[in-house]
Amino acid sequence: MSTKTTAAARPTAAELDLLQVLWRLGPADAKTVHEALQPDRPEATYATVLRQLQVMHGKGLLSRDESQRPQRYAPVHAQEKLQQSLVRDFIAKAFAGSGKALVLAALKNHVSAKERAEIRRLLTKTGDDA
Numbered sequence: 001m002s003t004k005t006t007a008a009a010r011p012t013a014a015e016l017d018l019l020q021v022l023w024r025l026g027p028a029d030a031k032t033v034h035e036a037l038q039p040d041r042p043e044a045t046y047a048t049v050l051r052q053l054q055v056m057h058g059k060g061l062l063s064r065d066e067s068q069r070p071q072r073y074a075p076v077h078a079q080e081k082l083q084q085s086l087v088r089d090f091i092a093k094a095f096a097g098s099g100k101a102l103v104l105a106a107l108k109n110h111v112s113a114k115e116r117a118e119i120r121r122l123l124t125k126t127g128d129d130a
Contacts, residue, residue, distance in 0.1 A: 029070035
């Protein structure tokens, strides 16, 4: 099996919201996912969440434990693995394959002073390990 995320398995923004919930909770039924999603997406109905979980299962993003009722859903990929795949695809498409261009764009407009200091510490530590 390829480590690259296929187009069919690439999650939409709404699917990423549900994956975030499941990565935080672990395997869960639709009702639990719906309840956990409510603070961020109060407009999402139980029926919508259930249908989205079913679609995600069909796309191969989620596994489904049918041995118990209610059925429990779980992400197929670990959070870090999926994020790395999505970032790799994004860098290839939006930054012509340049990780440096992505980092510079992020540092220019999307990183707080506190986050910059943390990044400096990480880079210094990484440089010491090399």
